[in-house]
Amino acid sequence: MPDFAHLMTPEENAFLDMMTRFAAEELAPRAAETDETGAFVHAQLAALAETGMMGANLPEQWGGADISAHALFEAVAAVAGGCGSTVSALTAHYLATDSILIGADDALRARILPAAAEGRMLGAFALTEPNAGSDPADMRTRAVREGDGWRIKGRKCFISNGGVADFIVVYCVTDPEAAHRGISAFVVEKGTPGLVPGRVEQTTGLRGGHVWELDFDCLVSDGNRVGPLGSGFRTAMKVLDNGRVEVAAMAVGIARAALAASVEWAKSRIIGGEALGRRQGIQWMLADMATELNAAELLGHEAARQRHAGQRFTAAASRAKLFASEAAGRIADAAIQIHGGYGYTKDFPLERYARDLRIMRIYEGSSEIQRNIIAGQLLS
Ligand SMILES: Cc1cc2nc3c(=O)[nH]c(=O)nc-3n(C[C@H](O)[C@H](O)[C@H](O)COP(=O)(O)OP(=O)(O)OC[C@H]3O[C@@H](n4cnc5c(N)ncnc54)[C@H](O)[C@@H]3O)c2cc1C
CATH class of the missing domain: 2.40.110.10 (Butyryl-CoA Dehydrogenase, subunit A, domain 2)
Structure with missing residues (x-):
């Protein structure tokens, strides 16, 4: 699969390597239990605070990690690959801090943002x-x-x-x-x-x-x-432009995990004396999953590029969110199909991925609302 390292600085790539390891070692092992018990992700957010991720959307002036929109996209995707509940709580925190960064005066920013960036305030x-x-x-x-x-x-x-x-x-x-x-x-x-x-x-x-x-x-x-x-409505709409790119990143992160699990399963599951992945029907499903995932990544990074360049990126954010959330739903569904009956059990994360992804077509503007925004820009 393509990677996007060339879009980021060496420091940002090192941060992403660390976040990917963190998600695999600290978040993924707790994700099934979190889903089962329904306990709020307090401990995961506290651990994330140690990585600097609670302020990854903020500039250095306000205590943030000051990373590019491309790096933020990849970092959110990495967290999502570990735990959907954690990344959703994290990005809701970003909606709050972005509201203050975009809308507030410096006195309120100074009161809230440095503590929020450190994870001392949620x-x-x-x-x-x-x-x-x-x-x-x-x-x-x-x-x-x-x-x-x-x-x-x-x-x-x-x-x-x-x-x-x-x-x-x-x-x-x-x-x-x-x-x-x-x-x-x-x-x-x-x-x-x-x-x-x-x-x-x-x-x-x-x-x-x-x-x-x-x-x-x-x-x-x-x-x-x-x-x-x-000024509140204008602020909220700008915040949601950012948030929609983050929803696209969450969907991409979970879809990446679903595809990786499916490739692994196709290689290791033996039926009729050979690996499942030898069947062309399975290969084609994997090919479609990879192609849709890559399209979602590219739309996400195009929105991130426009955001980073300071352009108005409302329609790009809507396209990224619309496509990534819908494609990730299809990818998770195909992943369950490839895993057969095992995919439908809680012994594997696929059914959780499908459930966690479902809301991404609804919150921060449903797919229908994203289509209205995209069409509105075309017809304006
Ligand atoms: C897990 C979760 C987390 C959330 N987190 C937050 C949060 O942190 N902060 C927050 O403020 N909100 C949050 N929300 C709310 C979420 O953003 C809303 O549920 C969402 O915007 C849809 O609004 P609604 O549920 O009222 O649906 P409705 O607006 O009633 O829509 C119902 C259906 O009609 C469709 N529809 C509506 N208008 C149109 C139209 N003009 N054209 C075509 N179709 C249309 C919609 O697409 C949808 O399919 C969250 C929701 C959930 C479930």
Whole structure:
């Protein structure tokens, strides 16, 4: 398979080698148990913090690893190859820190980002509401002036890390007359009176990367406002451009693991006196998996290239997320097929890969929403 080392500096390649080893040695051996028990990935995130990965999306100025978008793509893919639950919690943390990096002033950045980059503070990104998922501009959570601060009232749902996060970036309506230009973001810190986490959703996959319903009736200071009033929607959309490339990277990382397991199985499984991989039907499945995977990698790195060059990469991010999440679903399904009945058991990771991947066609904008964005750019 092609590798992408030429896109990165020697230091970035050394970081990736370390992350790949870390994922294989520290994450992969715990992934099945995490899926089985559904325990939140606290220990994995603490271990990741030691590698610098909690701040890999941030510049050095704010305590981050300051790596290129290509290296970030590969590092996220490496973590995903080890544990889907861990990478999902990690990238939800990136959505929170990206919100502050992109939207906030330096005072708020200085308060949150260095600690978040070191993994001393875990973040959550709260955009979705019970009646506003694909169309977040239809949100109802309000932030209203109260004294020197803001009263935040409303309900968010499906918030990754929400119940354990040290800080939550909450997107709220500050001007109901101004549609999406009336949305602003605020930081709500853990322990703020009136922040009430509900139950953990019982999800199909990513069982150790929990999502919560969150109720808010809290007072926060004006210093917790993320940038100018009315800038929240624009910030969220920019954050999601980054996030969609990261979802593509997660899908690629899991698909790589599914393909590697399938190649190994095709070589070692003996049926009818010869290796399974001698059958042309199996070879063709492997060839299609490798081809789709490579296309997903290339779309991901094209979006990363545009991101790194400072270009507007919204449509490239959508293409990468759309294709990678759908291709990875097909690859995981083929991997189960190649493993036969064994692929359908919990003795192998394939069925977990398929379950963990399924949400990647839904969150951070479903496949349908990505198609709307791509078509919108074509027709604009
Ligand atoms: C595990 C998990 C983690 C999550 N983490 C977070 C998080 O950290 N923060 C956060 O804010 N949210 C998070 N979410 C929420 C997620 O982003 C939403 O579920 C997603 O955006 C879809 O919204 P919805 O569920 O309300 O579906 P709906 O918006 O109700 O959509 C239902 C269906 O209609 C389709 N549809 C909707 N509009 C259109 C359209 N215009 N054209 C064509 N089809 C359309 C959709 O594609 C989908 O198939 C998470 C969800 C899950 C399950």
